[in-house]
Amino acid sequence: MLLRHLLFYATLFIATHAHALSADEVKGIIFGETDTRVEALNKAALTADEKTVAFIQALSDDAVKTSGDKVFVVKDDKAFDPVTGAEQPLPPDAEDVINPNMMRSELDNALAALKLLSKDEQLRREAIKTLGSDSDEARLPLIEKAYAAETVPALKDQLEMMRAAILLGSSDKAKRLEAAGLLSASKNPATKTVLIERLGTELDADVKVALQAALAKVEASLAWGDKLGAIFSGISLGSILLLVALGLAITYGLMGVINMAHGELMMIGAYATYVVQGLFQKYLPGAFDWYLLAAVPVAFLASALMGAVLERSVIRFLYGRPLETLLATWGISLMLQQLVRTIFGAQNVGVENPVWMSGGVQVLGNLSLPYNRLVIIGFAIAVLLGMGWLIGKTRLGLFVRGVTQNRPIASCMGVNTARIDTYAFALGSGIAGLAGCALSQVGNVGPDLGQGYIVDAFMVVVLGGVGQLAGTVYAAMGLGILNKFLEGWTGAVLAKIAVLVFIIIFIQKRPQGIFAMKGRSAEA
Amino acid sequence: AEDTIKVGILHSLSGTMAISETVLKDTVLMAIDEINAKGGVMGKKLEPVVVDPASNWPLFAEKTKQLLGQDKVAVIFGCWTSVSRKSVLPVVEEMNGLLFYPVQYEGEELSKNVFYTGAAPNQQAIPAVDYLMSKAGGGAKRWVLLGTDYVYPRTTNKILRAYLKSKGVADKDIDEKYTPFGHSDYQTIVADVKKFSQGGKTAVVSTINGDSNVPFYKELGNAGLKAKDVPVVAFSVGEEELRGVDTKPLVGHLAAWNYFMSIKNPTNTEFINKWSAYAKAKGIAGHKDKPLTNDPMEATYIGINMWKQAVEKAKSTDTDKVIAAMAGQTFKAPSGILSKMDEKNHHLHKSVFIGEIKADGQFNVVWKTPGPVKAKPWSPYIEGNASKPDEPVKGMSVVKK
Amino acid sequence: MTPDLLEEGARRVQEHQALVARQNNTASGGRNASTGRIATPGEVDVTHGRILYLQDVSVSFDGFKAINKLSLDIAPGELRCIIGPNGAGKTTMMDIITGKTRPDEGTVFFGSTIDLLRHKEAEIAQLGIGRKFQKPTVFEQLTVFENLELALKTNKGVKASMFFRLDSLQSDRLAEILVTIHLADSVNRLAGNLSHGQKQWLEIGMLLMQDPKLLLLDEPVAGMTDEETARTAELFLTLKGKHSLMVVEHDMSFIRTISEIVTVLCDGSVLAQGTLDQVQADERVIEVYLGR
Amino acid sequence: MSTPFPTINESLLAEQGMEPTRVASVAAPVADRPTAPPTGRVELPGKGPLLTRSGWSAFVIALIVVCAVAPMLNLWVPEGHALHLSTYAVALLGKIMCYAICALAMDLIWGYTGILSLGHGVFFALGGYTMGMYLMRQIGADGNYKSNLPDFMVFLDWKELPWHWTFSDSFVATLILIVAVPGVVAFVFGYFAFRSRIKGVYFSIITQAMTFAAMLLFFRNETGFGGNNGFTDFKRILDIPIATPSMRMTLFVMTGLTLLGFFLFAKWLVGSKFGRVLQAIRDAETRVMFSGYSPLGYKLTIWVISAVMCGVAGALYVPQVGIINPGEMSPANSIEIAIWAAVGGRASLIGPIVGAFIVNGAKSWLTVAYPEFWLYFLGALFIGVTLFLPNGVVGLVKKLRKGAEQ
């Protein structure tokens, strides 16, 4: 970020009639009602020089403080006078300048407008994006200038769209018609807003027709993004359901423990992530962005360890009595929740997305795929593959399956069943911990975290067919996509009800889940 | 037992509501410590009786019976959700107890035995919408009313819809959406809001409650829905709720409350300091490292102090006498006003503040009412309320022993 | 199909055609008053001399043909032994008869009127087909007494069972069977605590209580001592005549004691059929089953 | 060839008062000489009495406590007296007795038939809502809005009662519906589920889905059951004020009688052959089918009976606790019912009742005594019971008693 800004100052094209930032301008921008501040800002921006730009940038970065009627720009714990640039002592009573939404939006626009003429293509691109939805007529000359100077075809097209959006408000009918024609090729959702707004005020019938035609075209090209977006959110929800269910697919699906504490094991994973975050903040602030990578194994181990302890102390006495495990693990879940309340408090704790997980890739004008969702989908796939390999292809996996099917005989084959049981339960718990780590990136981290997902987790495992890994995957994805599809149609509440009803009906058709085991081995 | 006055504390310490309510229990305990340190009430020490209704609504009623019937408490501070209050209400009325309810709620209720120290809809929702419609607030023309599917959001949105209509907003420009309790996947909702906002300047009024807020805000951040494009004003999100959220992408989104921790005045500074010290001393998890105050805490604090004053004025803890003495009580509130209990309607007069979220999880106050607003528990935007008296109706066919 | 089956089939076709021809000659258009019978629903009709009749039955699991165009029939009162290599499809055949497995194709008739493929397990049991599983299955959490009581032939509807009381006739029968199966001293023990062989006996006892017309016995003497095997053989012989039995066993000496006709199954269809001596002499049977 | 059926002297088959042991892990007396030759005389266990002698005495005592002692201690012994039974205690006991009915119902379906329902809360709530609707109508025009419609309907701008409120003003209809609504819902749900042979956890999970879906449905205001707030602020029942000591006592006594009645009924049911078929279904359903029983009818019957019992419990619960809302249908509530049964001891009838009292009593006490720590105690109780008392508290008592006898 910082480098980018330096570059920006260095390459900024300074308007010929630029003049130095005055103390009055500064005061006008800082003090008073938002309206007058905006006015002062726009005035100053028209004749901006380097200092003005630096000042606007600082204001936008919340790096400006005031004390009485004095204004300071704060940088690296030092305060400077915005006009002279001289370093000044910062009075202890200095207060932040408050920029409400409106002001902040104007600041961004002003900066963007100034960057439109930058030599750096990346900066111009950003500027165009920021200004995208703004159709302020006052900016027309600037945009035309930028349009004339632009050499990159894609950016030139976008500038033309911006110009057209402004021209839509022109008093010249021909220009409006032309603008409408141009805009119909846009794939930008902001264009839709502009067109709708213009439609509301347009009086000329011809222009109205043109506007409507343009609007229809724009909406048609946006429809794709909406559809893909819905599918993506279905997959994304599915990946979360999958993560949440995978651990349970082991502890419950394979081992037959009706593990009501599964949610709490996820919660432990999430809190472990929180603790790692805290440690990074304290001891490794420089590497903070990578705390999540460290949190993954920690979350796994924390939950796995807890799982191992539970298995050794409680669960192992209950094999072959599945319904008793329900009761005991319910008790465990109550205790773990309260334990977390005692240690971390009843409130949620904050877990931040690392910078590389914020934001997203813009795929279409109205479809951007958030990084954290993409990462979680990838993570779910990785966990799934890892677990599939471990269970299906390794000796450990073979032992786990053997032991869970017939404990005494497995031990007669020379398998240390107690140890395998502990490993298996710890593995399932560890995977729950991984799920918790992932969930910390999209939802709450609090004592109730587990309760919110436990029902879903069981539904997924059971719908897929107990003990069927592949079924779990299908069930998670199916429910995720079905849920999102219905949600767009009926709203979230009815969608959730419909999904539950769907599960009930589906099980009637397939009483053993999607991947029912067939034949006699199912009864054995 | 004669030298103490028992005070019931009825907040969930476990279950789903513990997230919000636990801290209110501690607030009452802090206030009690403070009052006792100053010599108690009428020379008697206050003795807290803490119970855990465990986010279970019938249990609220049962515990109330116990507090009033067995423990003979003089007053109860408690409840958060409206349904818990509704569950407790018949019991306090029958047993003629006294309940102080500290959370903003939907109105449509006025009981002689309850003092409502949180906001009624006109003390929170309506001013917030006014602000968003104003030029400074962005001049919103389209509205998404988004809430958790239960009575408080439904009622508030009903009032808001009527209000917006009265301001000339067409039905097609209002989108009302609900999610189930504990909903955690807001992708579709946020995508819908985004789409809706393409039709013109849009603001979102969020009455999402409790746990769903974190995933909602995280999704807003992910989807790049910035406050300057589509501002979201929330009525159930305060400092405590933001504790669990990465606020950087949320800067500029709003909340409407009658108190913010960031309000600068000596009373508030003192309040925050007191709380910080108390949280440290008692090792209250979370708060001992990062003490936070919020609106319901302030409302609780005002409530107990006003009750103390009323008892002293009435020279008795007798419910009816205290009720009478409560009318018109004032207290210097941390929000910076001289808070006053209405003479008649059992609600506080409150200033309304609109705050924008800052990167540190606190709020910038960007707008406030010129002075305290009197509560209208019976919203005029709901049919049939016009004729309602602005005070509890006495003698509601309750049979006394 | 084996030659003798073919013959048998041909004989029956001829008989049937002759019957049709005869009937068509009557004045009543084939409805011959004297031979006309009313098929009572639920009652097995064995007037055609067959109590169980399977034709061209096939079933496959994931592409593996466990039963392959199997045709077989059993006469009322007959004791039929079925032998065949492990995996020949004997148990699967019983699964099909009792409604546990649906065949892919073919017909299965109980008597000449009841299409078993249209009935559920419980109905088939009520029609009069009892089964002993290869792996003894009893109600482990109930006592021996209760196991037998439940099996007792009586109205098995919900309401009837609520008001059920054992009458003295039934008590006698129960007591008799308890003695027969050597569990008289264990009336009050939980069936789950019995040894393997005791469970075998208990299951046979339950079958006797059920008093079915057709008994399907899947390896009934597995795990029994020779003495008990002999007793079982005796028991089966007394049942013969009144009941029809289909016994699957690998114990040749047992088969020898009880058998008239032995059917050899292999790879899901009939390999040979005849007296034990006949099939024991059959090279193919020696090859796949008996060994040298 | 000797006959395999030796004839047996009839007189030797005299009825013995022995009751067959049916509880799984309480081992039956094992004959030390398992293969002793048949003696020729067989002692068949006779049909045991409904309750043993001491069982009847205990029952009668319970009856007296519920119908006479409790009312006396509550209404006549003055407040402040050491023996006074407080209103709070009456309410608490009344509530727990309702829960005990649920636990008993759960035991029939889970303990005896092996079908774990994680959705019994829905039947409880349906009974409760049915009663609640009647109580709402009894408020008449005394509500906030002075309308004949319940307040929440006025608030939703509804002008008339929706169809499903049609019979809510008739007490008789309400009584019928309390049985019919949970019964019909259970019947339809159970018919399809059992017909499809849904078993084990698959069944448990769809019952959970059912209660979860019902909860979300009832949360919606439009569904017409008062949304999240549900029904509260009841004023009268049969036009008699509800918040009076005598009315409360009446409800208490009725609950007690219902519980005792259901107990006897359940005892009779599981003692009959019907009950044994249920247990047989639990242990080996295929064998049951091959013995000629159609499990569908049996499962459905006990499922509906169990649901109706829960519904009745719900109907008794609502006037006593004064509120019914969709929270009763939350999956956790249904799980709790199963937990009461397990704590007390499954497949013992008295166990679940004891379990309901222990768990809820502990909860009520601990939430006051240790508001911050009670979950640890409760959690530990559940774990402890499973680990050390596999047959629940009742199993322990039986064991101790057996030990004492020897």
Place this chain on the structure above:
Amino acid sequence: MLTVKNINQYYGGGSHILRDVSLEAHLGKVTVLLGRNGVGKTTLLKSLMGLVPIKTGSIEFDGQQIQKYTPYERARAGIGFVPQGREIFARLTVEENLRMGLAYKSASTPIPAELFELFPVLKQMLNRRGGDLSGGQQQQLAIARALAAKPKLLILDEPTEGIQPSIIKDIGRVIRMLADRGDMAILLVEQYYDFAEELADDYLVMERGEFIARGLGKNMPADGVRQMVAI
């Protein structure tokens, strides 16, 4: 090889099943244990495997006192077990079942090819789930599984139950061959008298938890063992 001294065993309810049972099994010898249903044969074998706890008595195997060992330690010490009622892993494939038999061997140990010569059907059904096999096929699998790890002591509980005659003969041959190789002791519980007599080097007859007769296999007819088992 195996020396069992004075084992007493009780089931949970307190019933005394094994009463002072002592026996020996030697390398290269087949020891056959006979007895009617319910006398405690399976219980004895389970006690040897450690599947049911014994109250008193000692078990010495290959020079170690193993009565305190867990079942898997006994397996690792070299005891292979074919349980009554097959007890294969129903949801593992045939191959995986055999691999379970190799559990305590190193991961790269191949499944001995001779098993497939012995039981060709297993090779054919390598990828079928154990539970889908026919009863006799399962029994063959159970035996193969126990042989996979080449144990020093092989315990078989009614291995011929449900198996077709030709394979019984094969199994008999195998047992003989294994014993004759001299590196394995075999303890066989059998109801099928002729089979038992043919194989027995030593025999034991059990009645109500006690041995009522023992001797050399070749003396079985002379000792009237057949009658003992038949009441």
